[in-house]
Amino acid sequence: MGRIGEVQAPVATRDALARGRLRASLVPDLLVEARRIVNTVIAGWHGRRKRGIGENFWQFRPYVEGDSSRIDWRRSARDDHTYVRDREWEAAHTVWLWSDPSPSMLYKSAAAGVSKESRALVLALAMAELLSRSGERIAWPGLTDPFTARNGAERIAAQLSHAGALPAKPDLSAIRRFCDIVIVSDFLDPVEETMTWLDVLARHGVRAHLIEVADPAEETFPYAGRTEFTDPETGDKLTAGRAETLKEEYRLLYTARREELAGWCKRLGWSFTVNHTDRLASDALVRVHMAMTADSSRPGLTAGHAGLTASHAGLTAGGGDLGKAVE
Template sequence: MLTPELLFALRNLPLAAKRAAEGFLAGAHASRRHGVGMEFSQYRPYLPGDDLRRLDWRLAARSDRYYIRESEVDTSLTVNLLLDASASMNHRDDNGLRKLDYARLLLAALAYLAQKQGDAVGLSILSPAGLQHLGALSDTRQLPRIYHALETTEATGAFPSTTTLAPLTARRQRALTVCVSDLYEEDGEITRLLGRLRATSGDVLLLHLVAGNELNFSYKGPVTFRDLETGQTVQLDADQQRGTYQQQLQAWLRDTAQQARRQGLDYHLLNTAEPLDGALREFLKRRQQMG
């Protein structure tokens, strides 16, 4: 299993993206039996390096089995990737990785999958400094552009204003939008943006990043916490507050998921201490439903 730490240790985002995507496909195939009734004359198992345009995405979404079709090619789609680059994404997990590091790896792997499938893929980086936008393209030069933008991005400040983000929803275009965010917001600004994207693009996959040490509250004894966006601090005894914290966290996660699904978003919680496989699988499922 390729952990986020191992991928990050490569210090090479294009290589990490390729290994994450192809390792996931190959590993998922190898871990499952072939099942009965399949017409093997029309399929062969996926092998790293195969053209992903020939992958049977519908079969993958139904069963997590990865096979190459010998004839058909799926219809290409437009995939728009969104990265929340506000300062809260600098939160560091016990494995040493920031949420931003995990998000870079994840979005690079998703871009690799989409581009190899023949999709037009674009990237928007959302930060208070302004909207960094790469329009969706399907040419071979797009992946290096996306990798460079991800590698050079730093998380700063608060989530950008509605005015800054207006170009994202300026026109209707059917697409699969994939947003990676920790969903820390001051006044519903992320929620409103995703609602508008749902109305203009039609399909939004929301990948909610939560660090492992946030989920299990691994801190001990007296601790000072600082809000990465406002600078405010709070001091507490972690051992005394653990139960209350975990109850409040679970309530927030439950409410967040319910609100997202009421908006028609495809919501998934991701633990940054775990491999990228869950997110890649959800991307394939959503893509198949649009194909």
Template sequence: MSEAALRPTGLRRRAEELAAALPPLLVAAEHLAAAVQLGEHGRRRAGMGDEFWQFRPAHAGDEARMIDWRRSARADVHFVREKEWQAAQSVQIWLDDARSMEFTGAKDRPTKGDRARLLALALSVLMIRAGERVGLADASAPPRPGEVQLMRLAQTFTAPPGEADFGAPVARAFLPHARAVFLSDFLGDPAPVEAALTEAADRGVKGALVQILDPVEEAFPFDGRTIFESMAGSLTYETRKAGDLRDRYLQRIAERKDRLDRLARATGWLFLCHHTGDSPQSALLWLYRALERVR
């Protein structure tokens, strides 16, 4: 870091630049998380812990010390006092920061990257406030609990996009038996995605693939002379009859979605295709429930 950046004026400018991007995303994520009325966190189940969860009738094999004699005195059967399972789980997120994620087909719709960032941070809010550890799939932000970790994640999610046209997940930092979420358009080479999921599955990691697409990418409403250019500008294709490409394009996008779905099922993951024109609340609710299902 330069000396100028360390001076009071430089520090203030950098702080203001960070503050300009950070609060809106964090506020939006917290608002979205609050809108998802999930009640008690789904991890509530019997196990080691300090908080009372429920009474249940005693079964053969239960130790005498487990019986709650005061509750049992009010009935004709013995009751066991169960406590809540409190072993925190780790959730690791890969958020595609490639240039393709900065596409939107309409000015009144968010980019795919904006929707992915919102979902990633809102999910982090839900998980961390339920006592879980959340981090990134690479080694830059290991899973940790607490509000400070939320700020770290928000900073990471608001960083400028990368230079590549399409992103590829990294699975080298996955913790054994953690849960994971990949958020991307998955329009690049599928081989790195398959390799990452295979490696994750070998470590006992299960999770959810969320493909985020703009409605334009599903409808292909182009006709006549059209120039297609990647967001990074490295790929360009010009045609005078774009309409002739529609059927082949729609077939390819359907094949890609089916390939991702089959890959997810083969590795014990779940798959969702979410459109930026749809409510983020429904996608967040699906994500939350998906992580409970893949325990």
């Protein structure tokens, strides 16, 4: 049986410098790919427009009793209704972006076109490009402070290219109320660990948008026969004499982890999107855009984190071969 998947790594070393060089070599091409994807969805991207203080006209709307807006008598004279003129809110919004740099993101099966890390970086850079074109402030936790620039995606890409070893989970405590954050990861850690890490966002009134990047092999578990699995995060190994006997239990744990995390996000007013590496990245961008423009309530305090603790599913495997991970 041939290999089902492999870890994408150009060098057989666990040195942090090698990981940094790998990221630096990926970023320029991924920025080009991100801009290509943006150009396919930009026609439907209208920003998060709303009425408020500003100089630019936005819309006419019917007057309702008690409305504090000034009536536009010229527009109202055209028919039998009374209209008010709305201006567009011009204050820039701050959106934080982050993609997971952990070793499990390097996995790529034969059914996927790209590794999870590649897809995550493309999604984050594409969001940066879209938000920069809309005049929003963007930032990357642990890497940049919020800034506004038309070349925002390029600036973040340059910072990533020259960054050293990035933390597996950055400190999110500096992100303040009414900001948004887009987090792209495989979210394969135990659910409680993920909730604990993100709890500070809920307590600060930040609205989060989680994008789970999934390789198709991680969902279907296409392994059979004697298979040796390696956890890329810890290096722990598991040898299964008949891997197919683990399929149902594995899929139950994998699905339960996702459903628990998605349900927790829904209770907080956050969005949760799944993007598979054998499908289009633009699908996730459209879904996140819809979630960011939705007039949902701001997140409140987190409820108790009662849920399932699933085993880490970020295993690399080959049919009878050992998959190796590079940090």
